[in-house]
Amino acid sequence: MADVVLKNVQKSFGRAKVIHGVDLDIRDGEFVVFVGPSGCGKSTLLRLIAGLEDITAGDLFIGGERVNDLVPAKRGIAMVFQSYALYPHMNVYDNMAFGLELAKSSKQEIDRKVREAARLLQIEQLLDRKPRQLSGGQRQRVAIGRAIVRDPKVFLFDEPLSNLDAALRVQTRIEIAKLHNDTRATMIYVTHDQVEAMTLADRIVVLNAGRIEQVGTPLELYHRPANLFVAGFIGSPQMNFLECQVAGVGPGEVLVSLPGGGSLSVPVEPDGVQAGDAVTLGIRPDHVRIGPEGALTGRVELVEELGENHLLYVDAGQGRRLTVREPGDARHEAGSSVSLDLARDFCHLFRHTGEALRPQADATTPTSPNLTSSAA
């Protein structure tokens, strides 16, 4: 068990700088997920922690010890690779035991550890098989088993579920969560899948172009994104963004004029924003309601039925598209005109620099609006 501390960690490949000074404090036993679009440096950051890449500048501490110059094997980590990285010529048992043979453990000790991990992952009946005789899910379990037997202080997962099909992904995700509950080991997990990030993480680190955009619990990131990037990245379907102008400011509220002519008072701290400034209004698809007299009007372009809810893609004029998620079956057809009501308590405002304005009463997290009442 150990904490992982990154201090101004940087990485360059030749002249290309891919990690620009990352500061991060991962607590002992914490499950931290790195998310970001592809090429954001999340995998590189994990490989820096693993020791598979050299750190160009900055310091990395695992369990209080500076490990910049230690080889991967000495860092007390275990890694699960996206491609499983099982030794193809060894059976499942040997795949898990191979790393232990080097640690000079006794035969009985190795055997006990391998069987214990196999029992935990329910792969006992597969111990004699070769990797090629296993399904993708079974291979991933063996890869996880190989990490478990090392008894590491820190588990590193590099997109471990992306090669699995959807059903297996959910199942394995639950098993990884269980593993974390059972072992209470520090875990760092890289994914581009925000559902994995939201469900598994104690804290999520959102990365973009080699920089940390925001660190926080899943709900913090969802309800209070620090900037436009995080707001757009977390949540599916994506948050709606509308370019607006500030019409006026008051204490704890900013009045914006909406594209269609209407206006809306958003409960955020103005914090220097003045009338006439360009801002971006953000609102999640769940918080836009089709109402009799909304602030915006538009034409439904497309309807997507998802069963438990449905999505309406609405053209609000001048190329502005809004996504609306409503419960149950769709009651509007493509082509019909609707008026949209924006729930002001759930609106986010971003300065033109992308930075979010702090919500008015910062202490409370807004709860989801009552879906049934607005639908009725």
Added chain:
Amino acid sequence: MTSAVAQADAPVLQQARGRRSSLTRSRLRSAWLFIAPSLIILALIAGWPLARTIWFSFTDADLNNLSDYEFIGFENYLASYDGEWLGLLTDPDWWQSVWNTVWFTLVSVSIETVLGIVVALILNAAFPGRGLMRAIILIPWAIPTIVSAKMWNWMLHDQFGVINDMLLRVGLIAAPVTWTANADTALWAAVAVDVWKHTSFMALLILAALQMLPQDIYEAAKVDGVSPTRVFFRITLPLIKPALLVAVIFRSLDALRVFDLIYVLTSNSRDTASMSIYARQQLVDFQEVGLGSAASTLIFLIIALIVVITLAAGRVRLGEDPR
């Protein structure tokens, strides 16, 4: 899951086996049509000469008049006249040539395999000029054997050779050595030239295998803390073994029918003659087509036997292999 699928498929398969559909029949027809030309050419250029050689080995044919011969059974191989055993199998020169060939093959292919792995591992590492290096090491292999044998013959010359000159200057030898004429060194000289020529070929085949290996398992081994030597013997070597075996068989087949290298390098000496040199001598120099054919037939059998043994040995060890 898989067994359930297999069970479901079983009746379909049975049906297919009992009565071929017209589609299957037409597919079979085109398959035969496509492979027929190669089969005919193979039969003409490989099957027919082989059959003819085997047939001649049972006759007393002479190179002067190939149409006039008699069937004499196994007399070319082994025959008894007045209690004295004669024939190929009793000829010490034949057995000397067999031993020379097998020794030459074992030693040169072993050295080439080890050096080939070393060179391949070096070329597999990333360093500037790697592409150029890969091309350069192939040069010895691209030079015709006759040319390289002649070249080495001069380099190894006892009086004018550059090898003796260098060794004398360094002081490793006191007097010039007759490398290619001395029975003790001649076969070693042949091995040295063969290694010089064929190591790059071996290296190239092994390099191809190395580049097929997944890189992620090496990272996993790094995290596991496996030492480089152990990585090589426990991971790399088992994974390239199938390709290595193919390379060894290729080279062995080549080395077992060695002719030009030894013929040019050691001037047709009896001490260094290979099986092919022996057969050529019987056929051409002594004009004994029957005996020469018998020798050729035995070469064919010996090579076939060695390949079967190598494959069988390889398969037993490959039992633990992934592929």
